[in-house]
Amino acid sequence: MEFTDKQIHILETAEKLFADKGFEGTSVREIAKETNMNLAAISYHFGSKEKLMEAIFNYRINNTWFAVKSLVSGKGISPVKKIELLIDSVIDKISEKECFHRIMVRQQILAKDDLVSRLITESRVRNIQLLNEIVQEGQDQKLFKKKVDTPLLIITMIGTIYQMMNTQDFYRQANKLESLEDAAFQVHIRRVLKIHLKTLFKTILTNEA
Amino acid sequence: MEFTDKQIHILETAEKLFADKGFEGTSVREIAKETNMNLAAISYHFGSKEKLMEAIFNYRINNTWFAVKSLVSGKGISPVKKIELLIDSVIDKISEKECFHRIMVRQQILAKDDLVSRLITESRVRNIQLLNEIVQEGQDQKLFKKKVDTPLLIITMIGTIYQMMNTQDFYRQANKLESLEDAAFQVHIRRVLKIHLKTLFKTILTNEA
DNA sequence: AAAAATAATTCAAACGTTTGTTTTAATTCA
DNA sequence: TGAATTAAAACAAACGTTTGAATTATTTTT
Numbered sequence: 001m002e003f004t005d006k007q008i009h010i011l012e013t014a015e016k017l018f019a020d021k022g023f024e025g026t027s028v029r030e031i032a033k034e035t036n037m038n039l040a041a042i043s044y045h046f047g048s049k050e051k052l053m054e055a056i057f058n059y060r061i062n063n064t065w066f067a068v069k070s071l072v073s074g075k076g077i078s079p080v081k082k083i084e085l086l087i088d089s090v091i092d093k094i095s096e097k098e099c100f101h102r103i104m105v106r107q108q109i110l111a112k113d114d115l116v117s118r119l120i121t122e123s124r125v126r127n128i129q130l131l132n133e134i135v136q137e138g139q140d141q142k143l144f145k146k147k148v149d150t151p152l153l154i155i156t157m158i159g160t161i162y163q164m165m166n167t168q169d170f171y172r173q174a175n176k177l178e179s180l181e182d183a184a185f186q187v188h189i190r191r192v193l194k195i196h197l198k199t200l201f202k203t204i205l206t207n208e209a
Numbered sequence: 210m211e212f213t214d215k216q217i218h219i220l221e222t223a224e225k226l227f228a229d230k231g232f233e234g235t236s237v238r239e240i241a242k243e244t245n246m247n248l249a250a251i252s253y254h255f256g257s258k259e260k261l262m263e264a265i266f267n268y269r270i271n272n273t274w275f276a277v278k279s280l281v282s283g284k285g286i287s288p289v290k291k292i293e294l295l296i297d298s299v300i301d302k303i304s305e306k307e308c309f310h311r312i313m314v315r316q317q318i319l320a321k322d323d324l325v326s327r328l329i330t331e332s333r334v335r336n337i338q339l340l341n342e343i344v345q346e347g348q349d350q351k352l353f354k355k356k357v358d359t360p361l362l363i364i365t366m367i368g369t370i371y372q373m374m375n376t377q378d379f380y381r382q383a384n385k386l387e388s389l390e391d392a393a394f395q396v397h398i399r400r401v402l403k404i405h406l407k408t409l410f411k412t413i414l415t416n417e418a
Numbered sequence: 419a420a421a422a423a424t425a426a427t428t429c430a431a432a433c434g435t436t437t438g439t440t441t442t443a444a445t446t447c448a
Numbered sequence: 449t450g451a452a453t454t455a456a457a458a459c460a461a462a463c464g465t466t467t468g469a470a471t472t473a474t475t476t477t478t
Contacts, residue, residue, distance in 0.1 A: 019318075020319065020320040021235075021319065021320070022231065022232075022233055022315075023234075024231055024232075024233030024234045026230075032322075035252070050286070073291075102318050104360050105318060105375075106318055107288070108233075108375050108376065109314060109315055109375050110229065110231060111229040111230070111310050112405075114357055120410050124376065124379050125321055128217075133380075149401070149405075150383075151379070151380050151383040151384055152380070152401065154407055155369060155373050155376065156365065156368075156369045156372075156405070156409070157378065158372055159368035159369040159370075159371060160364060160365045160369065161366040161368075162368060162371075163365075163367055163368025163371065164361075164364050164368070166314075166318050167333065167364065170330065170333050170360070171361070172362065174359075175358070176336055196358075196365070199413070200365070200409055200412070203408070203409070204408070204409075
């Protein structure tokens with residue numbers, strides 16, 4: 001799936017608009033205006049609004065996990081360390097593509113069965129397999145509990161990250177962090193989330209507590 | 210805010226449609242057809258589609274926390290027990306109003322500042338205050354850690370519940386629970402979530418681990 | 419290297435639908 | 449009778465998409 005510079009410009013502009021106003025809430029005319037292109041250009045380059053959405057998913061959802069996978073399947077790294085690397089990586093990846101993930105959250109709630117929904121499911125399966133590998137390794141080394149609900153673990157991880165992403169203004173206010181610069185606050189959130197999730201995972205995976 | 214039976218019928222029908230297809234993805238004509246009412250009836254009873262959405266929020270978002278509040282502010286109950294009661298209650302309340310919460314999740318992601326957004330924020334403030342009370346009590350009794358990020362705790366709680374709600378088919382498949390009846394699976398999810406979140410909260414709040 | 423031919427892209431305009439809402443008359447209920 | 453509700457029809461505006469001519473880029477031919 002290759003895209004030209006112009007197409008990528010449309011993709012990323014549409015991504016921002018879809019994230020802010022929703023798919024149905026964004027008109028093709030808005031996308032055209034925001035990209036300084038003609039209305040017909042979107043149909044010309046992508047065929048339809050629906051296909052543009054699919055293109056965004058093809059553009060974003062690939063290659064997300066390959067870097068993590070190589071990190072994680074490396075020998076000589078303890079399962080605990082691998083979990084930590086995974087958490088760091090997931091948080092960074094999601095933060096980098098915040099708009100896309102906002103779209104994905106909204107999309108996964110809808111009762112649809114289209115290409116986009118299938119792409120989301122495939123992505124989830126990959127995540128499960130990845131975490132399962134690490135958990136299995138930890139169990140083999142008697143470091144982790146025997147019974148671990150891996151899907152539930154992922155649900156807490158992704159759910160916490162997404163909820164933070166979607167309510168970050170509220171978190172900022174509740175913790176009186178309004179004085180922080182935007183960028184500094186983003187860094188702060190990531191750090192807090194990473195520490196938090198690592199603690200949680202250790203509790204669930206090891207036999208402590 | 211009082212509603213007639215007919216209005217409630219419209220509210221609940223629209224709620225289901227908004228949850229399944231999104232606000233912009235649902236037409237007023239669809240709501241009319243689904244309720245077996247005339248198109249103009251929606252405008253007549255609520256004024257506009259936007260106001261109908263606001264009415265759904267007014268209908269649902271109230272009274273959600275009053276029952277919890279009375280449970281929680283009771284004397285003679287340990288802070289740990291109160292946390293458990295809170296978790297049980299939140300999970301049950303959200304499960305009861307799944308459609309509404311699906312709408313709320315989608316709504317809170319949008320970059321809007323309307324009445325609905327303000328209602329969501331107010332609801333969050335109430336939740337924080339409630340949990341803060343319990344945490345404070347636990348800290349006074351030297352049961353909980355001194356430093357607790359209450360907002361982060363709520364984010365994990367709500368985030369986990371929402372993520373489970375939105376990906377429950379996936380969870381079911383990943384844990385090979387397809388043989389369970391729908392109702393039994395719902396019960397299963399709730400039980401698992403309750404145990405899971407209680408464990409997490411105890412870890413974060415107490416000085417273990 | 420210049421010219422001609424072909425392909426790719428941009429543009430304004432218009433297409434037919436669907437949208438949320440309003441109107442006006444008919445009907446129901448108190 | 450008079451107010452509340454329902455019904456069918458119409459409204460203008462916005463929607464996604466298509467059209468066909470104009471323009472630009474690329475390739476082919478001379």
